[in-house]
Amino acid sequence: MTTRWTRKDLLGLRELTADEINFVLETTDAFKQIGTREIKKVPALRGKTLVNFFVEPSTRTRTSFELAAFRLSADVINISATTSSLTKGETLKDTARNLEALQADIIVLRHSSAGAPQFLANRLKASVINAGDGAHEHPTQALLDLYTIRERRGKIAGLHVAIIGDILFSRVARSNIFGLLKLGARVTLVGPSTLVPRDFEKLGAEISYKIEDVLPNADVVNLLRIQHERQRREYFPGLGEYIRLFGLTKQRAKLLKPDCLIMHPGPINRGVEIDSEVADGQQSVILDQVTNGLAVRMAVLYLCGGIAS
């Protein structure tokens, strides 16, 4: 392994090389091992200040970053949209410059606008970690998905990964597509044609509108939540029809190969994109993803935080 990490920011997987992605995954191995110790804390970021700046609501990702930072001994502050001065009309730029004036070393940003982390990264000396920007990228989610696949299957190249659900509005889908393709996987996107537009083929993915055709030859199925609260009605006729056409029901799960992994970035809608028994079944690695997410985020904070200093 000759790759060294040279980036102060993690903005997306599209800009990373396969070597860089693999380097993060290998670094994650070491941090995962720390989680099995009695004392789950290392001094890697002692004296550093991390700001969890979540302009859009999140529980899972914010908690995961917070815990990762604690385990690296960083000092952490959390700022959400409602507690920030953005509600008083302050611009993102000014809020961020104030955080930097307070000598924040790492800013973890969740934002509803695509490109917001890059906007900050271009303007700040601090590390900027993208914790999800609009429908653009969610790099740490894709890295933990890659890590989980690699852990369970020993490799990523040559595997066939189906990503099922709302692809159009999904930053998880985009980051996964970029990462999986760079590491040599085959990616098939499945979902209603309104939420899986044909332009995604230009990204190198395949598209199918028939889940039954895809399930039997998938090595991994990654189910995305149908974000029905965010979507305008015209995108699909309703949840009932979605379940009928695309839900991973008990019946459909029988089509899967026995060693096919079932993944979901959460939060899951039981009975919609996935049946309860399938989500809790032998093939599900949904909770491993959460555990691995912590280790991946420790690796990312460690790598980027090391560059910024």
Place this chain on the structure above:
Amino acid sequence: MTSIIIRNGRVIDPRNERDELADVCIVDGRITESAPQNAEVIEAKGLIVAPGLIDMHVHLREPGFSHKETIESGARAAAAGGFTTIVCMPNTAPVPDNPGTIAWIKDRASAIACVNVLPTGAISKNLAGEELAPIGSLAQAGVVAITDDGHCIQNHEVMRRAVEYARMVALPVLDHCQDYNLVGNGVVHEGYCSTLLGLPGWPAAGEEAIVMRNILLAELCDHHIHCQHISTAGSVRFLREARARGVKISGEVCPHHIALTDDAIQNFDTNYKVNPPLRSQADVDALLEGIADGTLSILCSDHAPHADFEKEVEFDAAPFGIIGLETELGLFLDLLVHKHRTIDIARLIEMYTVEPARLLKIDVGTLSVGAQADVTLIDPELEWTVRVDQFRSTSRNSPFDGWKLKGRAVWTIVGGKTVWKL
């Protein structure tokens, strides 16, 4: 009595089908046959002497948004770009949907602007697209056209009545073509880049649906509708077909839509955020064909100033718009005349003079004896670099900073008075 002789230039006056080496004389603000012995001499050897150029699509932001631009600063930017006449759009506060606001703009322009500023009036009250503005009164107040630019009347019946009514008072209707349902919250061209970046897409069909609507209404009402800032291949195709049938429809093109594609968005720089958005290479190619065959007959900037603090925000949140008065002639000369050889310089001048003057029925854009002495001297070979920090405009929102261009205006004369020279 002040007089000027512009000597030895290549005089291109498309209205009079002139393209020859000649002198142009000005006495007391008018073009004349000859000038007295003591006239000021402007040596124009190697330069093109053109009728003062017209930009029929600019936003001067006044009244209401003078932190972005004023009538005074916008006029100076126009002069520096080689423009002697500019037509300003009505998305100001208050909206010029009444004769009083038109009178204010005209007074302000005559007091402070160094070029001719011609106002447009709103089609609908407060640009809301619902009730007609008093179009007859606006005509009497001196607007050269009506438009809801920046907005688009969605109700086809309202638009139909507006066009019918405008016909009575002989005002052309200019339309910003955008179907709000199809476009939704789109901010970039829907295609590969919007998919890659996860930015909401603005599909080409969102423009084309309204271009087609306008063709149908121009036919129905037998009156001219001019489609602003055309950006898609489909729009060009519809316009070409309709114009061949004699429909009173036309289209204009802005430099950014031929200089750039949506590929430029990849760094999320909001200086590339413009409405309609930067399109694909196939659209750019179709626009060039449309310019070459006359389907797109008018060149303009859609000069849309915004302050730094407004543009320096998240891509979704940034206002649409690019400033263009000080770069458009250079970009079009560089791209259309030199690089792509789409048209020759005489046609370029025609698209900036005769074409808009004919559409708006205004008495400028010619070097005929007796005409108001608005003259632009152009050095078509001069190589220069765009420097936004040297712009006369109040704003800096241009994606062309640092571009090296070939050709620009070097001297601008309005009513016989030099208003700018390089």
